[in-house]
Amino acid sequence: MSGLECKLFDYLIENGFSESWAQTLNMLGLLLVLLIILFIVDYITRKILVSAFSQFALVSKSNFDDLLVANKVPRNVAHIIPLLIAIRFVPEIFIDFPNFEDVFERGLQVFAIILILWIVRSSLNALKDYLKTLPHFKDKPIDSYIQVFMIFSWIGGIMSAIAIITGIEFIKFVTGLGAISAVIILVFKDTIMGFVASIQVSINDMVRIGDWITFEKYGADGDVIEINLATVKVQNFDKTITTIPTYALISDSFKNWRGMTNSEGRRIKRALYIKQTGVKYLTDTEVEKLKSIHLLTAYLESRQADINTYNNTNSVDKNLLLNGRNLSNLGVFRKYIDTYLKQHSAVNKDMMIMARQLAPTTQGIPLEIYAFSSDKRWENYEYIMSDIFDHLIAALPYFDLEIFELPSQGSFKHNS
Template sequence: MTDISHFFYRYFLQLGVSEAGAKYLNMAALLLVMLIVIVIADLLIRKFLLNLFTRFSEKTKTRFDDFLVINKVPRNVAHIIPLLIALEFTPIALADFDYLENIIVKGLLVLSILITIWIIRSFIKAVRDYLNTKDELKDKPINSYVQVVLIVVWSIGLLSAFAIVTGIPFFKFITTLGAASAVILLIFRDTIMGFVASLQVSINDMVQNGDWITFEKFGADGNVIEINLATVKVQNFDKTITTIPTYALISDSFKNWRGMEDSGGRRIKRAVIIKQSSIKYLNKEKVEALKKIELISDYIDKRAADIDKYNEQNNVNKDLLINGRNLTNIGVFRKFIETYIEHHSAINKNMMIMTRQLAPTPQGIPLEIYAFSKDKRWENYEYIMADIFDYIIAAVPYFDLEVFELISEFKTSD
């Protein structure tokens, strides 16, 4: 070993170089040889492993080995042997320079930790990409778990590197850091909260990639495109991106539209407000006129017959319409709306269909439609709902009713 460490030393002495100079030149020459050997070994091993993995991945059916190549796992693994050569050769090249040897060896050990971290990182990314191709895992926050593992790996690696540089044993170094745990918790507060939140989100199946969510607090209204450890990215319908802290999903209230998308229809819940002053009883002439409306002609015949029978049996004085039982224009109109919705081709008949009268307001009486459209796509849903209300609003005057409109009065100066 001594002969190798002083391989060029005697040669430089023979050339008339001083002992000190010969030592430095010997060290430089050995380091140069080591560098050349390391570079050649790295190139050869990297090329060999890359070709080996590429050929192997082409012959196998699984795509996992393809992702190993894509994420450069073989290339990173190839650095291990050159690094071992450097660790083995450094004490020989620096046999006469103990202080410098100590520094370089520590540097190589730190570099070995970084290379190990990089290998683990590329391998984990390959696993992530492979798992993302599985249909049963596409709705899981895999990125969150990957980030947690990488944080742990980087933390252990950096602590090991500090322990090597300072010369403190690793476990003693960890024990010393325990006293600063409060500071560490404060620094990694968002990460810890995000990790816990991502677990709860995944376990409770609160949000999946592709879900449409509405989060008013953060101005988000669109599809979830990414779930990470600390954030959830939502692409709004105007193509902007909103970033939401992951822990906000469990600490605040938001709306997930997945239930609607998985159901048989999308809810229509909108009202027409009728002026109270236009509501009245229907006389016989108006009843006869409304019988011409095909959707409710059978209903009016039956109801009118029942009412006339009741009034005759009870000898009701019909000189005033208020006496006895009567049809009202708003009641007949409500039945008209309900019948129209029930016959509409775009409405899901297997889900609730209802036309109801809500409590009176200062503006009038709301008649609310509650039904579900078959088509859940936003643009088609809006078209269906507009088509329904176009028809209903246009039908209001046939029942001698009026829709409330807020009229602004402007005073003009002479």
């Protein structure tokens, strides 16, 4: 370009321009020519690189190259050649304007730093997207690590750019930052806490993308859809999004349902509250009547035989039902629940099945069902649990038992 520079300058002098005007117009003309060349070179280089990557992606078995194109890595790399051309010819264009030359050279150096950061960011985004397609990495907090690396990269880039603009050596500039390190730590407190939390969450395998978690403090109850440096995003079952600080997973308590999801069943734990006044011993006539319930026939015959043997052996006076051993309607109903659950097709027989009586309360005697449904899907789980309790509530009158419930206004009207 030096030959073009001389010809343009000589042409302006020959046409009566002063030397200063000739130098200025010569510089502006050469700068315009350089900008046009840079635009053309950038356009051609970008087209060639993008086309080459796209063609390679078509024949490649891996999808990593497709992700490089999608994240604009070739487009960003293409800017390197025009930048090198600009760095090469700027000194010649501004040879008569050393102050402008210094400004433009520093500007190009700053742009080079920004371009490097663009390339690094787009490459890391492509790597992040690729890792998420792999089974071993798709549930890991890759976003957090990418963000941490980019934060330090941007900090280093910004400090380098400031050092270039101010003319201070980078080492001296970084050393000077020690005086304000406390302020920097305060500003980036959440980022630092999030970084530490992300590492702990990943190492301890506390949360993965796709896990169902319940975090009552933040009103979260749904699936984890994103884990990054500062936040964890949870899509609740009503399709709303709850954002939780990453460090809250370490400092607060939450429930992860992964153990249930990976198990062989989903727990059913619910109680029927039985009126205490309805509990009674069963007479022989009532026991005979309950034998017609198929699930209890064998149990009642065996149990009644054992009780009669004990009472006869110990000469128990059965004129008073309290004496000796007896069957109660609540105990028989509890056995019925246990037998019913063990033959229910939707209950997992390999996991715990139990009908237990809890301590009496002011609302009655809690009779709790503890079992696991074979189907863990939410809608099917709710259907199975409802089906079980529909049956048990309807079965209660056959045992002369009632569920406790607070009286309503209609109850008082009926009594009156």
